Amino acid sequence: MFRVAQVAPNIFPVPPLHHGGTERIVHDLSMALRGIGVDVTLFASSDSVTEISRIGDHPSLDALERRYGRVAPGVPAALDALQLEALRLRLPEFDIVHAHGEFAHAALLGERRRRSLTTVHWRVDELDRALFFAGFPDLPVAAISAAQEAGIPPANRAGIVHHGIAADRYALRCEPDGHVAFVGRMTDQKRPDIAIRVARAAGIPIRLGGTIDVGNPDYFEQRVQPLLGPDATYLGPIDDTAKGALLGGARALLFPIDWPEPFGLVMIEAMACGTPVIAWNRGSVPEIVEDGVTGFVVTSEDEAVEALARIGQLDRRQVRRRFEERFTAERMARDYLAIYQRLLAA
Numbered sequence: 360m361f362r363v364a365q366v367a368p369n370i371f372p373v374p375p376l377h378h379g380g381t382e383r384i385v386h387d388l389s390m391a392l393r394g395i396g397v398d399v400t401l402f403a404s405s406d407s408v409t410e411i412s413r414i415g416d417h418p419s420l421d422a423l424e425r426r427y428g429r430v431a432p433g434v435p436a437a438l439d440a441l442q443l444e445a446l447r448l449r450l451p452e453f454d455i456v457h458a459h460g461e462f463a464h465a466a467l468l469g470e471r472r473r474r475s476l477t478t479v480h481w482r483v484d485e486l487d488r489a490l491f492f493a494g495f496p497d498l499p500v501a502a503i504s505a506a507q508e509a510g511i512p513p514a515n516r517a518g519i520v521h522h523g524i525a526a527d528r529y530a531l532r533c534e535p536d537g538h539v540a541f542v543g544r545m546t547d548q549k550r551p552d553i554a555i556r557v558a559r560a561a562g563i564p565i566r567l568g569g570t571i572d573v574g575n576p577d578y579f580e581q582r583v584q585p586l587l588g589p590d591a592t593y594l595g596p597i598d599d600t601a602k603g604a605l606l607g608g609a610r611a612l613l614f615p616i617d618w619p620e621p622f623g624l625v626m627i628e629a630m631a632c633g634t635p636v637i638a639w640n641r642g643s644v645p646e647i648v649e650d651g652v653t654g655f656v657v658t659s660e661d662e663a664v665e666a667l668a669r670i671g672q673l674d675r676r677q678v679r680r681r682f683e684e685r686f687t688a689e690r691m692a693r694d695y696l697a698i699y700q701r702l703l704a705a
Contacts, residue, residue, distance in 0.1 A: 361396070361455075363392060363456075363457055364402060364452075364457065365401050365402065365411075365459070366442070366446060366460060366464060367381070367401065367404075367459055368460045368461075369403075369420055372421070373389075373407040374408075377597065382403075384524075385403070387525050391687075391688035395693065399412070400453070401414070404422065405419075407419075414445050414446075420434060454474065454703060455474055455475065455702065456471065456476075458475065459478050459480060465494075472495065472499075473705070476501055476517060479500060481621065483621070484619065493512075495515075499517035501520050501695070504643035505646055506619065517698055518694075518697075520694040520698070521685070524631065524688055525687075526689070528599060528628075531676065532608065532632055533675050535607070535610045535634065536608040537563065537564060539565050539566075539609050539667070540565070540568070540606055540609035540611070540612050540634070541567040541568070541612070541614075542569055543569045544569050544571075544572045545569055545578060545583055546575050548620075549569075551583050554615050555583070558591065559591065563610065564590040567591070567594060568593075570595075607632035607634065610667075611654070612629035612654075614637065615638075617641070618642070621643055622647070626647050626654075627682060630653055630678050630681065630686065631682045632679070635655070636654035637654055639658065649681060652678075653678045
């Protein structure tokens with residue numbers, strides 16, 4: 360049986376309690392790989408709750424911060440070192456090591472790099488990634504979108520695998536309520552303030568779910584909170600159940616990103632509910648949203664308001680069908696398995 364190590368970040372448990380898109384993808388991928396006959400071992404924090412065979416004796420950064428408050432800046436690096444030591448001791452047990460974390464695993468793998476895969480769940484157009492790729496030209500890297508792959512050197516490119524989620528996590532809802540939704544971190548990359556302005560201009564109430572960005576807490580206080588009111592409700596962090604209710608009940612998801620988003624998981628979570636997406640034309644958005652089918656791709660607030668006026672023209676059953684055809688965890692797992700097999704054959 361094919362043996363794969365999935366190495367998750369140590370920021371949140373696997374699967375995450377609230378936000379933590381990377382940890383969610385790692386868990387769904389691991390479960391789907393197991394479902395198609397792959398022997399999966401998950402390297403993840405001790406507060407993870409999963410059916411997958413797991414290795415990891417130390418809690419996530421999230422658990423430590425909930426227990427102690429803010430921790431020393433070196434704690435994430437210490438957690439990574441402890442995890443990678445556990446991996447080092449077991450490297451001969453795996454055919455492929457699939458890492459979803461930051462940088463240090465590339466050095467640890469050494470001659471095993473060609474029998475590994477790295478998925479970067481963040482932007483790749485900044486100096487840290489440029490240095491990383493230049494230093495490890497033999498490290499295979501899977502992109503999560505074509506937009507992201509454009510920033511990965513050809514020597515590292517191992518293929519493109521769009522994210523997928525468990526097909527049964529969210530259910531189709533054909534008759535939404537009267538609100539629109541925003542789900543994401545309260546930060547200037549995600550622009551919840553724009554979402555509120557668009558909804559208000561369209562005369563539609565908006566409900567917002569997500570955490571306040573710890574790296575930019577003033578943004579919520581200064582840019583979002585003053586816009587809240589009877590027609591704009593902030594729900595705070597939401598789990599899968601609450602997210603399904605929020606997205607499924609929404610006439611549309613607003614996704615007004617202001618950065619080169621490499622994927623944007625909430626877009627396919629909305630589609631799983633049959634909810635169309637109105638998203639700004641940045642990063643991977645044109646790859647994920649089929650304009651006029653699963654939503655509308657826009658470039659301004661005015662275009663978003665106009666798109667909301669046409670949102671009822673879209674068939675929510677078709678939105679769900681396109682999710683099932685393009686963005687399930689099983690499809691993601693088969694795509695990754697094909698890359699693993701190519702790497703071993705080479």
